[in-house]
Amino acid sequence: MKFWISCLVAALAMLGLSMSSLNEYLFFAGFVVLQFIILATAWNILGGYAGYVNFGVPAFVAAGSYTAVVLFKAFHAPLLVQLLGGAVVAGLLGLGVGLLTLKLRGIFFSIATVAVVFILEAVVMNWRYVGGATGIQFTRPDPIWGFETYTRFLFFVMGLLALGSLATARYIQDSFLGQGLRAVRDSEEAAECSGVPTLRIKLVACTVMGALMGVAGAPMPMYLAYVEPVSTFNLSYSISALAMPIIGGTSHWLGPLIGALILGTLQQWVTVTISSELNVLVVGVLLVLFVVLAPEGVLGLVKKWKQSSK
């Protein structure tokens, strides 16, 4: 119950924010952070809960974005349809990659996800309809529902999507499925011998992860009014989406949220004040530091601190 009340409060707060007269850049930064909350949460469903590392985050996000582009261009589809379309296509992509590689060792899955990024990028580069290498531009629809601009509306939608993804992760974690995923992560062989249909479970987690990432990508074309492949398929997305759950803590749905808030805000600050290269360096260094020194992330550190101060 507490969770749902917090969600309602957060949703209202976001509604209030998007109606306010804050600096436009803050909305952009907020949009990016919200997107990373979804990406980190999605990543964690497969990476933290099941132990399979997705290096190819941009592929799934792009699947969402470009599906939205096609739906809008061909049918002038409303946002909801774009979101659903993005989720379905990216989810199918997750299922496909999973079917191909989840029977093998973890590292093969990880490399396969990198492969999908480059292959999809090549496809998009050669596809005139979605803009090819030069990209494609849009005119945003008129603002609706009393929002000042369409981007404010998208900010609010992103907020709702972020809450939705957190709810999904929380549901999975506490469910039958989450129990099975943990067993798979701890010992796949023992899980199989305990009756857990390991391949099936991994495929479900992979598909859900894909779908959530697609949903995170679908609003982007409308938000930026422009999509082009080079920045969309940038592998740096992966290192952030990976670092956030690891920094926050991979065994609980709160971890990716904490990681995304901390790292996301830090990233925005570094990019603006110093440079975008240094941004990647900061993420990389923090990732390595946490992986080596604090593998359970911030949540783990908090747990330890609580235990020692008893």
Add this chain to the structure above:
Amino acid sequence: MFSIDLLFEAVLFGLLLGCFYAAVSLGLSVAFGLLDVPYVAHPALLISGAYFVYVLSGFGLDPLAAGVLAMPVFFVLGVLLYRFYYETFERRGSDAGVRGLGFFFGLAFIIEVVLILIFGVDQRSVQADYIGSSLELGDYRLPYRMLIAFAVALVLTVALTLYFSRTFTGRAIKAVGQDEGALRLMGANPVRIKQWAFGIATAVNALAGAMLIIVGPVEPAMDRIYIGRTFCVVVLAGLGSMSGTLVAGLLLGVAESIVLMMFGASWAPAVAFGLLLVMLGLRPQGLFGR
């Protein structure tokens, strides 16, 4: 619309290119194929080797010689890196998978950014007598730099294959990947052996890095596409096979060259990754794997 001539030229170029791909993948074949280390930072270290050679050649050193000079430095680097990896991850066992992958992925990005900060994003290349000129064989021109890469790759592959089958340490390295327990019983220290092997893998990377910058200009972000090429070669070859790496490299080189000829440069990067996916789907143990 293509002629047999063009196809033949593409295949020829592909064979040279493929040999080069094999050379840059040998290090990964050892580190990942034999030792099972999730060494996704391999291409980043490859690029570092290339930059190391670039710096040395700035002092007037021939790039090939610089590559050889870099080998002992990178050997030590490899030993230290493996030691660190072992102490931090392999020892603790559980969850090593995610953390190990995260570590090497993070390392790869850190290396890339450090290279950008030091050298900038522009491409760098080296000069040498053999770069820029070609051998003329009838109607075909074979660039010398590709021939050098071809030769070095052959030498490296033969050297490594012999090493792993003829020398005691080499065979111990091969064994440690398959049955660590038995090795321990024989009195050998598996960690020491793996360390040594990883050092060799990284040293090979240094020479391969020299090949990289001889064959063409380098830039820090190249490590990303080389993840595809090197892992494709290693998976295609089958884990643990050195000579297989050569064959797999040739296959990839020819495939990429033909695609380049028929469809242009925008599809060529996807070849390695596509081939990788096909292999993983159809025959994950590769062509010669154990």
Add this chain to the structure above:
Amino acid sequence: METILEVSQVAKHFGGFTALHSVDLQLKKGERLGLIGPNGSGKTTLINCISGALQNDGGSIKFDGRELTGMQAFQRTKLGIARSFQIPRPFRSMTVLENLMVPLAYVCGMSGHKAEEEAMRILTGMGLAAKARTLSGSLSQVELRKMELARAVAAKPKLLVSDEAMAGLAGAEIDEVLDLLFELNKMGITIIMIEHIMHAVMKFSQRLVCLDAGKIICQGDPQTIISNPEVQRAYLGD
């Protein structure tokens, strides 16, 4: 007594290496079978093929009348085949109790309080009740072995394969585990025991099967098998 497991002409190859050559084996319900043989003789490969961790390359494996070839491991577990591992594989991030909840959930469909009660009942029977809320990663060797067996039992098996459950244990601990296995057999569970600790296998088994180089070289009454010169040669070499 009916046959619960029928292994006919089962073979398994790894590349050029043949681990199992054409193994025939029958098991009666409630039987206590001991599987012995030197290292590398194929014992673990055989039970991997039975439990589904590996798929056999030929021949058939019938359990309770059903053909198992091609079936995935988790489906075989649901049919009633359970196993413990040579090197224990606990779910480290979970407590002992939670470890048992996994098979209880996935094989028996139990959850919540009912599952916890059932898990505690099994743990008490194994002498592990006190460790129920401890993280499984911090158990001692013998406790880990017992938990492996407890987890296998939680899947309500008809056939239990105990793969070197006593390896590395000391005198009294071996007897503890042995007693547990006898108890489980009394409840009607057919048990295959792979073990190198001879006195335990001799004590436990009603019938002994000896494997060497992927073939069964002899089977029968334990005393007879042990004194069989072929068996001794297999273990000690020529």
